[in-house]
Amino acid sequence: MSTDTGTDTLSETGAESRTGAGTESRTKTGTQPHAEPGTEPRTDGAWIGRGRLRVEDERLLRGGGRYVDDIRLPGTLEVAFLRSPQAHARITRIDAAAARALPGVRAVYTAAETDRLPPVVNEAELRVPEGLEQAIDPLVRRLPYPLLASGKVHFVGQPIAMVVAESRYLAEDAIELIEVDYAPLPVVIDPDEALAPGAPLIEESWGDNLALRAEARVGDTDAAFAEAAVVIEEEFHAHRYVASPMETRAVQAAPGAYDGRMTVWSNTQTPHRVRDHIAEALDVPPLAVHVIAADVGGGFGQKGIIYVEDVLIPVAARDLGVPVLWREDRNENLVAASHAREQVHRISLAADADGRLLGLRDEFVVNFGATTMTGLVVPYNSIVHLMGPYRIPNADIRTRAALTNTAPTSPYRGAGRPEAVFAMERALDRLARALDLEPAELRARNLITPDELPYRTGLLDRSGNPQEYDSGDFPELLRRVREMVDVPAVRARQAELAAAGSAHRVGVGFAVYLEATGLGPFESARAAVRPDGRVRVSLGAPSQGQGHATSMAQIAADAIGFPFELIDIEGGDTDTVPHGVGTIASRALVTAGNATHIAGGRLRARILAAAADHLAVPAADLLLDDGAITHPATGRRLTLPELLFAGYELSETGYFRPPGFTFASGASGVIVDVDTETGHVAIEKYAVAHDAGRIVNPVIAHGQVTGGIAQGIAGALYEEMRYGPDGQPVTTTYMDYLVPTSEEIPDLEISEVVTESTLNALGVKGLGEGGAIAPQAAVSNAVEDALLPYGVVVRRGPLTPDRVRALLRDN
Amino acid sequence: MKPGPFDYAVPDTLHEALQLLSGTERDTKVLAGGQSLIPMLNMRLARPELLVDITRIPELGRLAVGDDGALRIGASVRQTAVADDPVVREGWPLLTTAITQIGHPQIRNRGTVCGSLVHHDPAAELPAAALALDARFTVAGPGGTRTVEAADFFLSTFATDVEPDEIVTEVVVPPQPAGTGWAFQELIHRRGDFAGVGVAVLLRRTGERVGAARIVFFGVGSTPVRVPAAEQALIGSGFDAEATVAATRAALDPQGDVHAGAEWRREGAEVLLRRALAEAWERTA
Known part of the structure; x- marks a missing residue:
């Protein structure tokens, strides 16, 4: 990848810098010249921009979806795992004889059977980009993770044994017959405590629990703080919560079959990576494994990494020679699938007397849980999103990650950004109080303006290149949400309620964020005319509910100049696209979308060239519009199947390598009503303005924003994955782990600002995670605003009635 | 989350059901709506060897008002059936309100009133409502039928005065005197969950004073908790909420x-x- 994120290097996409991109309405410049010969100008807006209802929904809503659990092959065996009930212990004995003897049990695996297999290392997530390696020299340790606990368990839920039986019922019966003796070890669950000298060691050979250390600096922060008129110093805890996809994890592996390969249905977000890990475990070439991610019921990052179960199921299928299925139950999902979000920030801001930010210091600790699922992804995302849309000339940001006796953590919708934004936006509110400024006004004074873009922060981005905000209009985002919530009206109501001595208090809070989207290194799309005259586009990035079958078809329809209804989108099959990365990190629309755009443009050119050859007329004289080719001069008409059967190859592949991250952004404005007697927080209004560049499908975009905000509000008010001091998880069912329902999520007011990306031909930015980034900060700011007369400071969530009352009681 | 092995019987008569439960060394459990039992089976927290499903016994499915004016709710009557009944809403509005705060519609469509009472989660709505309304339970067993007052029925968390070989066939809720004011409120973080804390209040007016009071809390102990001292304080003081x-x-x-x-x-x-x-005082007449 180029280290220059300037717009002059975009040979792949041919994008131009669009300095004229407006905010209220997109500037439609009509033609966007492509560097690539033979492709057509972008046909702007024929399909892109239309709120087409999702074509996949009728099938899914009628129960026609095909999830992993719907793939039932004859003779399939089912798997259950014995998971550790201990947070930290040596295993002194495992006796699975009785389990093996149970009728219906076909195999029991323990470490004795799996220790010869390679442990899981999420190589792609642990790799340190060269630019970062050289510039900041981070410590990123890898803890290879045994497929089944070997000698020691490190968290409650860690797989110790795998039973393969004729049914899940029998497998669970057998689990109860496995005898394990444990010698308990001291437990540490808190990341600060884990990094303190003398803490119990998760990995004894390390000598400490420090899994990662990284530092980033801009300017002279000490000098900035020395000259500041105001300095605030605060501690904020981003608490642990989890993704909760509607469909839990599932893997079905079928060995052999006619092609002699291992076929694996997996609800992963990254089928190609899963394929490679399985191939490594089976000691076969990657192409000897066929991974299919068919319909997937939500991922949110939890399905974007490789787990031991992903490789253990194919291993069992290989050994036993029959299909093997594991579907995670909800209890397993809550306890043993990756958790997220837990960070402790010690953050300081320095400002001049007018509230202009001079410097930022932050030292934060990330709880990695019991192993290194991912490396820099979350901590470094937090680093490069802390400063957000604000002009901060001096910064000193340091992070450490700790191993603890808790479930491993990994990216979850937002992946380090909600945590950073919580710390930063809470700190801004504390600074506003110190300056006696309206919090929104403090933000307005510090937001980077459009004329400062592209803007370099002085940090390196996640790929190791200079971090550069390509586009956006941050002041406009804030202006809109300020208007929508009407701050003066809230201030007036606050005065009335206070005067009346009401138990109810209202408050208003804001949060502004930006998000680097469109993670590389690449994505691919293959577009091919089929014998029935339809075009199929195959993507390396599967859909977990993002609506690719609709949005990608809109992109393809415009690129090919072809009817939307005649386009089929297929994703997540490693056979149809030779390699891909996956649907993670708000990247699919940017990467797979532009790959589709490229492949579509090439296919159009190829179809026209083939038709010109076949008809012996100039290609320029031909039209391709209603799914067929016409030659207006003669009235001749040629269908695509005719062309195909005349022997022309009508398929093209496009690759898109993003030249850098393109920045989406947004602002939330929230009004809450707090019942000071009970501690109950009600959201009266949630307003959001967001900018995801050019919107391909406004219905889908609206849904993505809504879903993200719902998950953010969940973290702000309801969800917390809690552990007791003994390392026992205490929120292990949905009775105790409170996922909000539609009754708890308010109607949202959503406003769109469009500044097109300057880094890709479509002008699009990632959208999947944005909604989830700001709510915890915005809601917390609103609650603190409501309770300002009581001297309450919100330092962590979720803001349950119990926690809010405790805040009031303590003040 | 799959239950261990168990046998399953679906008797057609109460007699048959009682026979299945009696004279056996086996660990048995009565299944009605299954809204608590099935999850406990799936999590293997309950390990019965025999489940006796009573939902096909016609006489247990009756919902009626008796000659004495009391509401009789059979053991297999679903919560939704009671909550949707206009006669119940008119005569026992506290009960209707309590039921509508249970879980979600899907849960109430399956869950039974008697099942929730016998299961006795002390944070659940129905035990508190039963105690507040002076309900009584008809308990059938091998030796015949006995009646247990709500005040004696709830022993501790998940424990009631029902033996393993007995079946609660109905709960009987006496008629409420005209003019009774009532309130049923709970504090809850997420709609549909068990209450963090809740209260049932019944008041009768004597002129401008409280003539009779019933105050029952739930979610604050191992049973619903009636507070006679508070009732006395209210009656004795006229209407002194702070006392x-x-x-x-x-x-x-x-x-x-x-x-x-x-x-x-x-x-x-x-x-x-x-x-x-x-709220209850407002409703007195």
């Missing part, structure tokens, strides 16, 4: 759990009581 709250404060000793601390429950009980007293 009633003070008497409550002295009487309750809630515990904390994963959802809320003891202090929040204590405070919540007091807040709810003030609100419920006002």
Whole structure:
């Protein structure tokens, strides 16, 4: 990848810098010249921009979806795992004889059977980009993770044994017959405590629990703080919560079959990576494994990494020679699938007397849980999103990650950004109080303006290149949400309620964020005319509910100049696209979308060239519009199947390598009503303005924003994955782990600002995670605003009635 | 989350059901709506060897008002059936309100009133409602039928005065005197969950004074908790909410759990009581 994120290097996409991109309405410049010969100008807006209802929904809503659990092959065996009930212990004995003897049990695996297999290392997530390696020299340790606990368990839920039986019922019966003796070890669950000298060691050979250390600096922060008129110093805890996809994890592996390969249905977000890990475990070439991610019921990052179960199921299928299925139950999902979000920030801001930010210091600790699922992804995302849309000339940001006796953590919708934004936006509110400024006004004074873009922060981005905000209009985002919530009206109501001595208090809070989207290194799309005259586009990035079958078809329809209804989108099959990365990190629309755009443009050119050859007329004289080719001069008409059967190859592949991250952004404005007697927080209004560049499908975009905000509000008010001091998880069912329902999520007011990306031909930015980034900060700011007369400071969530009352009681 | 092995029987008569439960060394369990039992089976927290499904026994499916004016709810009557019944809403509005605060429609469509009472989660709505309304239980066993007052029925968390070989065939709710004011309120973080704390209040008016009072809290102990001292404080003082709250404060000793601390429950009980007293008084005639 180029280290220059300037717009002059975009040979792949041919994008131009669009300095004229407006905010209220997109500037439609009509033609966007492509560097690539033979492709057509972008046909702007024929399909892109239309709120087409999702074509996949009728099938899914009628129960026609095909999830992993719907793939039932004859003779399939089912798997259950014995998971550790201990947070930290040596295993002194495992006796699975009785389990093996149970009728219906076909195999029991323990470490004795799996220790010869390679442990899981999420190589792609642990790799340190060269630019970062050289510039900041981070410590990123890898803890290879045994497929089944070997000698020691490190968290409650860690797989110790795998039973393969004729049914899940029998497998669970057998689990109860496995005898394990444990010698308990001291437990540490808190990341600060884990990094303190003398803490119990998760990995004894390390000598400490420090899994990662990284530092980033801009300017002279000490000098900035020395000259500041105001300095605030605060501690904020981003608490642990989890993704909760509607469909839990599932893997079905079928060995052999006619092609002699291992076929694996997996609800992963990254089928190609899963394929490679399985191939490594089976000691076969990657192409000897066929991974299919068919319909997937939500991922949110939890399905974007490789787990031991992903490789253990194919291993069992290989050994036993029959299909093997594991579907995670909800209890397993809550306890043993990756958790997220837990960070402790010690953050300081320095400002001049007018509230202009001079410097930022932050030292934060990330709880990695019991192993290194991912490396820099979350901590470094937090680093490069802390400063957000604000002009901060001096910064000193340091992070450490700790191993603890808790479930491993990994990216979850937002992946380090909600945590950073919580710390930063809470700190801004504390600074506003110190300056006696309206919090929104403090933000307005510090937001980077459009004329400062592209803007370099002085940090390196996640790929190791200079971090550069390509586009956006941050002041406009804030202006809109300020208007929508009407701050003066809230201030007036606050005065009335206070005067009346009401138990109810209202408050208003804001949060502004930006998000680097469109993670590389690449994505691919293959577009091919089929014998029935339809075009199929195959993507390396599967859909977990993002609506690719609709949005990608809109992109393809415009690129090919072809009817939307005649386009089929297929994703997540490693056979149809030779390699891909996956649907993670708000990247699919940017990467797979532009790959589709490229492949579509090439296919159009190829179809026209083939038709010109076949008809012996100039290609320029031909039209391709209603799914067929016409030659207006003669009235001749040629269908695509005719062309195909005349022997022309009508398929093209496009690759898109993003030249850098393109920045989406947004602002939330929230009004809450707090019942000071009970501690109950009600959201009266949630307003959001967001900018995801050019919107391909406004219905889908609206849904993505809504879903993200719902998950953010969940973290702000309801969800917390809690552990007791003994390392026992205490929120292990949905009775105790409170996922909000539609009754708890308010109607949202959503406003769109469009500044097109300057880094890709479509002008699009990632959208999947944005909604989830700001709510915890915005809601917390609103609650603190409501309770300002009581001297309450919100330092962590979720803001349950119990926690809010405790805040009031303590003040 | 799959149950261990068990046998399953679906008797057509009460007699047959009682026979299945009696004279056996096996660990048995009665299944009605299954809204608590099935999850406990799936998590292997309950390991019965025999499940006796009573939902096909016609006489247990009756919902009626008897000659004595009492509401009789059979063991397999679903919560939705009771909550949707206009006669119940007219005569026992507290019961209707309590049921509509249970879970979600899907749960109420399956769950039975008697099942929730016999299961006895002390944070559930129905045990408190039953205690407040002076309900009584008809319990059938091998030796015949006995009646248990609500005050004696709830022993402790998940424990009621029902033997393993017995079946609660109905719950009987006496008629409420005309003019009774009522309130049923709970504090809850997420709609549909068990209450963090809740209260049922019944008041009768004598002129401008409280003539009779019933105050029952739930979610604050191992059973629903009636607070006679608070009732007396209310009656004796005319209508002194603060004296009633003070008497409550002295009487309750809630515990904390994963959802809320003891202090929040204590405070919540007091807040709810003030609100419920006002609401119930408003409804007296």
